[in-house]
Amino acid sequence: MPDFTLTAAPPLAGYDRSFGDIALKAPKDLAIVSIALPLGAEDAAKAAIKTAFGIALPEIGMSAVAKDKSTAIMRLAPDQAFVLFPSATPDAEPQIAAKLNGAAYTTDQTDGWCALEISGAGARRALERICPVDLHPDAFAVNAIARTVMEHMGAIVARTGEDTYLLLSASSSAKSFLHAVELSAKNVS
DSSP: OOOOOOOOOOTTTTOEEEETTEEEEOOTTEEEEEEEOOTTOHHHHHHHHHHHHSSOOOOTTBEEEOTTSSOEEEEEETTEEEEEEEOSSSOHHHHHHHHHTTSSEEEEOGGGEEEEEEESTTHHHHHHTTOOSOOOTTTSOTTBEEEEEETTEEEEEEEEETTEEEEEEEGGGHHHHHHHHHHHHHHHO
């Protein structure tokens, strides 16, 4: 019997294209781990997060980035956040669990989400066609995040820079999500 080796790969691995003033790329080796704050022990969990990453748990609808830019925390709900960081190995959850030392519940979300970064002067123009969130800088500041839908698919949009957004959607519909964002970028270029 032949030997086979399976290697996990993100659904959009290696994607990197430009359309006029818009660049689309799939971040390489992005790990996503959810953190749930235990009921009644929220303050201890927040303190553990601050100690582990050097940044406080942000307000709901915002993200925070470590000074060395190695880790970002997205606050999705009162008791839930995502930790995003580079990791090429399939051990993202144990890494975060060890840093938090049991102060919060952790679950690896890396395989459940696909990530796409859209950047450039036309990024907001492209997103406005498919995203119902008001992305104007006065309404959606750098580090703001929102759960939304794009072309009937659930998504999270995070503004990570002046003209840069990180988009997360279900990995099961990664190709459809990419097609929607790509088509919008083509249409405004």
